[in-house]
């Protein structure tokens with residue numbers, strides 16, 4: 001079968017269970033390259049450099065990576081001469097180190113630490129509740145169950161995105177013009193995406209949406225990824241530059257904006273790709289509903305407001321010349337390059353999750 005974006009998952013475990021396969025998103029749309037990663041350093045690098053990106057896809061990658069780390073540790077333990085009573089402690093110390101290391105790959109998407117935490121907690125509980133004849137055997141059994149847990153996270157992501165799409169479909173009508181930003185699509189999750197799930201499901205049901213996506217400077221996730229994946233699936237998609245959204249909204253062609261999210265604070269503020277808050281401001285001005293699509297794994301009640309969310313700052317080169325043949329700015333110019341911004345909750349019409357729709361989060365907070 002020809003390799004196509006439509007028949008590949010963004011992230012998956014290899015058939016032999018020894019590596020994670022990811023679509024290398026830094027090469028899209030020109031080249032569809034699949035990377036096979038098994039070393040923790042390579043997985044960290046893939047997340048850090050956005051070869052795999054988007055909050056849910058980062059979460060699934062992190063979960064699979066925790067399984068691979070656990071498998072490596074248990075393989076070491078099978079061959080080394082540590083006494084059995086030390087194996088439990090060493091296993092969990094090394095697993096915690098793998099978690100802490102992975103968590104440093106990117107700071108803003110909470111799905112990363114959510115997934116590594118869930119995997120660690122699962123391992124601790126399983127180990128405690130299922131003692132075998134010795135610690136090594138319990139470690140080996142725990143690792144096997146961690147594989148199942150990582151694959152559960154993967155399956156949950158597909159189901160969650162689909163339900164978000166179904167919930168979002170109740171908010172739109174046939175023929176609507178929908179605007180999205182960055183890539184909260186299939187490439188940011190496993191299938192469907194979050195903000196794009198409504199578009200894919202609507203397409204299947206003949207909703208005939210007119211989709212608009214902006215380029216999303218500086219890394220062009222909108223043009224390189226969203227435009228590519230939606231057009232590859234036969235959706236009607238039009239690309240615009242980041243500075244064109246307000247004028248498009250003013251024409252009345254946009255009936256709703258759907259964006260993804262990297263972290264939702266307890267007061268309903270949401271962090272998403274830089275530029276999201278500008279879209280929300282323009283949408284408010286022109287009376288266009290502004291919807292944030294987020295799996296509940298993206299909700300972080302430990303963050304009281306958006307001010308508590310750490311915003312990743314990235315390299316100046318991304319702005320000045322990374323995507324250009326020649327420099328598009330003077331040498332050594334100072335650059336401001338935050339990767340995300342916070343949209344205040346009062347600009348958000350609703351947050352759409354797999355568990356339901358949170359209307360008017362600015363008034364109601366996160367009530368799910």
Ligand code: MRU
Pocket residue numbers: 050053054055056109181182183184185188189193194195221259260261262272273274339
């Ligand atoms: O820097 P990126 O490309 O990882 O940023 C991605 C986004 O901002 C997405 O909108 C967000 O992760 C939600 S993905 C469903």
